[in-house]
Amino acid sequence: xxxxxxxxxxxxxxxxxxxxxxxxxxxxxxxxxxxxxxxxxxxxxxxxxxxxxxxxxxxxxxxxxxxxxxxxxxxxxxxxxxxxxxxxxxxxxxxxxxxxxxxxxxxxxxxxxxxxxxxxxxxxxxxxxxxxxxxxxxxxxxxxxxxxxxxxxxxxxxxxxxxxxxxxxxxxxxxxxxxxxxxxxxxxxxxxxxxxxxxxxxxxxxxxxxxxxxxxxxxxxxxxxxxxx
Amino acid sequence: xxxxxxxxxxxxxxxxxxxxxxxxxxxxxxxxxxxxxxxxxxxxxxxxxxxxxxxxxxxxxxxxxxxxxxxxxxxxxxxxxxxxxxxxxxxxxxxxxxxxxxxxxxxxxxxxxxxxxxxxxxxxxxxxxxxxxxxxxxxxxxxxxxxxxxxxxxxxxxxxxxxxxxxxxxxxxxxxxxxxxxxxxxxxxxxxxxxxxxxxxxxxxxxxxxxxxxxxxxxxxxxxxxxxx
Numbered sequence: 001x002x003x004x005x006x007x008x009x010x011x012x013x014x015x016x017x018x019x020x021x022x023x024x025x026x027x028x029x030x031x032x033x034x035x036x037x038x039x040x041x042x043x044x045x046x047x048x049x050x051x052x053x054x055x056x057x058x059x060x061x062x063x064x065x066x067x068x069x070x071x072x073x074x075x076x077x078x079x080x081x082x083x084x085x086x087x088x089x090x091x092x093x094x095x096x097x098x099x100x101x102x103x104x105x106x107x108x109x110x111x112x113x114x115x116x117x118x119x120x121x122x123x124x125x126x127x128x129x130x131x132x133x134x135x136x137x138x139x140x141x142x143x144x145x146x147x148x149x150x151x152x153x154x155x156x157x158x159x160x161x162x163x164x165x166x167x168x169x170x171x172x173x174x175x176x177x178x179x180x181x182x183x184x185x186x187x188x189x190x191x192x193x194x195x196x197x198x199x200x201x202x203x204x205x206x207x208x209x210x211x212x213x214x215x216x217x218x219x220x221x222x223x224x225x226x227x228x229x
Numbered sequence: 230x231x232x233x234x235x236x237x238x239x240x241x242x243x244x245x246x247x248x249x250x251x252x253x254x255x256x257x258x259x260x261x262x263x264x265x266x267x268x269x270x271x272x273x274x275x276x277x278x279x280x281x282x283x284x285x286x287x288x289x290x291x292x293x294x295x296x297x298x299x300x301x302x303x304x305x306x307x308x309x310x311x312x313x314x315x316x317x318x319x320x321x322x323x324x325x326x327x328x329x330x331x332x333x334x335x336x337x338x339x340x341x342x343x344x345x346x347x348x349x350x351x352x353x354x355x356x357x358x359x360x361x362x363x364x365x366x367x368x369x370x371x372x373x374x375x376x377x378x379x380x381x382x383x384x385x386x387x388x389x390x391x392x393x394x395x396x397x398x399x400x401x402x403x404x405x406x407x408x409x410x411x412x413x414x415x416x417x418x419x420x421x422x423x424x425x426x427x428x429x430x431x432x433x434x435x436x437x438x439x440x441x442x443x444x445x446x447x448x449x450x451x452x453x454x455x456x457x458x
Binding site for chain 1: 293299327336339341380
């Protein structure tokens, strides 16, 4: 019997790369999708490509950069807005919200899942995202799955479901799980600034540093500097 | 007080162009979105541009053509699969399903709606679509709205809602409404073949011909030939 197939949205950050390793360990054939929506840190996608190569997964980079100019107001896609520094859960991080990003990526992932007869669509959203990103919360994940259930049976794939195994996990728990799974963390990318090295000061760098420390796992990331927040 | 804004998905077909005219008549400022997902009848988008120009609406053509190669299996995006001829509600029309097309387009429309502070997202799905397209059914529309309610309050737009005013209407009823609203039907495009003129034989041409006849409205469309089905 062939292995079941999973379509996973993988940005190249440590959460989604750990998701890919977890699905591979659970026996899924994988097709990883990365999205270029004009984010300034699109170099993160190299982390997804590296994970696909390491896991023998199919990989596609999906170009949504044409909608960047319509998504004004986010520091991730609008060059006129600075990436906020400080703690990931701070109100200033609202500037990094990209409107409806997860719904857009998930809807495209479901299209691919229907075309390929996959059994699951997977997303690496986690509990640390809930403060800032409404489209990472459990209620959103459940409602998205329910919406797709309405459509996918009609598309001939009644068993296709959304999985979000980290939706109740902290980032430190993901680091611990990734460590057990042998995730090469140095090949993952978090920093929103998208420079040559992780800046160490933006919200997602601070969150990354904190997660390794809390998990008690050595952080292999070279940072420009380490913020004390 | 400024007029409320609506983001409408307009393919350039007669349903969605009538939708745009209806929203304009109801007093909305309009931003029309058309999607190029590699459909062979992408010339339909000219109908959307003409409607935007006539209504003084903002217009954007969103390029999703990069995902065409991932959406194999549909006659609309796969050049190796012929467009079926015959009645729109026939089982053969399953070949024209594009997996998850409406969820993809709606998710992007919601992103634009959040970025622009719109009050509604609008889609022209109608009752005649229900046989073939699961993502045009009332249950899908309700579930999509419920999914976005989970996200849009967190994005700061708690009142943003999905409207689908034709979800229980036949195409003949839409023709009748468009006629009342002064829709220039000759500038709308239905044919899936995407040739120089409407073919008159594919499912959506047959449906178009039938709708004008049932509505008792003169059909201004030049067809290659009229199928008798």
